[in-house]
Each structure stands twice: as structure tokens, then as C-alpha cells.
Amino acid sequence: AQIKSPYEHIIGMIRQFDLTIDRLQAGTIFYYTANQSQQLLDPPNVKGWPGYHAWMSTTTLPLRGVLSTAIAVAGSLPAIGGDGYNSNISNSPIQLTGDQVTAWGKQFANYNGDFDDLLTEMATYLCPQPIGDNAHAYVKSKLPPNTYEWQSLTDKEKITGLRLLANTIMKLAEYQLA
Numbered sequence: 001a002q003i004k005s006p007y008e009h010i011i012g013m014i015r016q017f018d019l020t021i022d023r024l025q026a027g028t029i030f031y032y033t034a035n036q037s038q039q040l041l042d043p044p045n046v047k048g049w050p051g052y053h054a055w056m057s058t059t060t061l062p063l064r065g066v067l068s069t070a071i072a073v074a075g076s077l078p079a080i081g082g083d084g085y086n087s088n089i090s091n092s093p094i095q096l097t098g099d100q101v102t103a104w105g106k107q108f109a110n111y112n113g114d115f116d117d118l119l120t121e122m123a124t125y126l127c128p129q130p131i132g133d134n135a136h137a138y139v140k141s142k143l144p145p146n147t148y149e150w151q152s153l154t155d156k157e158k159i160t161g162l163r164l165l166a167n168t169i170m171k172l173a174e175y176q177l178a
Contacts, residue, residue, distance in 0.1 A: 002178040003177060004177065005178075006037070006055055006064075007029075008178055009036075009064055009176075010032060011029070013067070013071055014029075014071075016126060017071070017072075017100065019094060019095075019096060022092075025093075028079050028080050028094065032067060032077070035060075036064070037057065064176070068170040069167055071094065071096050072096065072170060073163050075097060075101075076093045076096070077093055077095075078093050079092060079094075101162050102159060104162070108121045108122060108125070111158075112151060113151065114150070114151070115147040115148070115151075116136075119140065119165060119169075122165060123139070123169050123172075123174075126170060127175045128174070130174070131169075131174050135173075135174060139168045139169055142164070143161065144160075
């Protein structure tokens with residue numbers, strides 16, 4: 001398996017959450033990926049990125065976590081230079097609203113069912129590699145302790161849990177693979 005490139009990572013998140021972006025927001029994606037050492041159409045040499053991991057470093061890997069947290073938990077990826085002149089005056093952030101989170105969560109069969117089954121279903125959807133028991137336990141340990149109440153929560157009350165669940169899954173090594 002290969003590690004996702006910065007473009008695969010960001011565009012994958014946008015597609016997985018079924019977000020739509022405009023032309024200026026696409027410029028924002030360009031700047032975020034350039035900060036992760038992958039500038040579109042500008043590989044380090046004619047062979048491309050060596051071993052498909054040249055964009056991974058101690059600087060860029062934490063940035064992936066920041067980006068997934070910005071989209072999944074905060075619900076907004078701030079605009080950066082989206083107008084092509086390094087100005088965000090006319091650009092808007094890429095947003096994941098509470099209504100979008102609810103609609104996204106309802107696509108899962110276990111949305112109103114057992115929380116462990118929902119976790120497994122979401123991990124299967126988000127990760128190209130199946131997660132193991134240790135990863136499952138890790139994700140569950142990072143969530144609020146009231147997951148046993150999941151079935152009785154309203155849609156509005158589930159938004160925070162869905163955001164935290166998605167964010168924690170997106171920080172797993174299995175999610176970083178293409």
C-alpha cells in the first residue's frame with residue numbers, strides 16, 4: 001500500500017464528506033498541499049516523488065492531523081490565497097456544517113444502531129485498509145464515555161460524536177494509506 005499524497009488526502013476528505021467546492025476553494029487546496037511538500041505539476045525530479053513518500057516528514061504529518069481536525073471537528077478549513085494573489089478576501093472556507101454531518105452519518109446502516117457497529121462501518125468506509133482490534137479500541141478510547149447512549153441521542157446530539165469519530169479514524173495509520 002502507498003501513503004496518500006497530500007492531494008489524495010485533502011480531496012479524499014472532501015469526497016468522503018460529499019462536500020462541494022468552488023474554483024476559489026480549489027485554490028485553497030493548492031496552498032494547503034503545497035505546504036505539505038507536494039505542489040501540483042512540480043515534482044522534485046522527472047521521476048516524480050521518490051517512493052511516493054517525499055511529502056511525509058515530521059512537519060507535514062502533523063499538518064494532516066490539523067487539516068482533518070479543521071474539517072471534521074471545527075467544520076471549516078480556512079481559506080488561504082484562493083484568489084491566486086495570496087489573498088482570501090473573496091474566498092470562503094471549505095465548510096462541513098452540522099446538517100452535512102447528520103446527512104453524512106445517516107448513510108451508515110448503524111447510524112441509529114449499536115455504536116461499535118457504527119464505528120466499524122465508518123472505519124470501513126473511511127479507511128482503505130481494515131482496522132484491527134487495537135485501532136478499534138484506540139478510537140473508542142478517544143470518544144466521550146457516553147457512547148452507550150448512542151441509540152437514544154437525537155440527530156443534533158450525534159453531530160459532535162460523528163465529528164469526533166470521523167476525526168479520530170482519520171488520524172489512524174490505516175486512513176493514511178492509499
